Amino acid sequence: MIICDSELVGKEYKQGEFRLKVDRSFYGGQEVSVAECLTALRGATIANMVGSIVEHAIKEGILDSANVIKIHGVPHAQMVRM
Numbered sequence: 001m002i003i004c005d006s007e008l009v010g011k012e013y014k015q016g017e018f019r020l021k022v023d024r025s026f027y028g029g030q031e032v033s034v035a036e037c038l039t040a041l042r043g044a045t046i047a048n049m050v051g052s053i054v055e056h057a058i059k060e061g062i063l064d065s066a067n068v069i070k071i072h073g074v075p076h077a078q079m080v081r082m
Contacts, residue, residue, distance in 0.1 A: 001044050002027055003037050005051030013072040020071040022050055038062065047079040 004027040013020045054075035057063035
């Protein structure tokens, strides 16, 4: 699943060797609440997250903060459950 703050869609962030392009064709889609995102993340086997959802996922114990990078201040994480 792909989760991103709507205000980040269409923007690009660069920091050192890292580049995060929040392309509408990948990140655009249906808008849902944070609660709905967290419910879906609990059952997800793979996820790509950008923005405030990263902090919400950490607080809920879904994601470990050690697995997060920030690119120009924007948090980004990918999760895979096996």
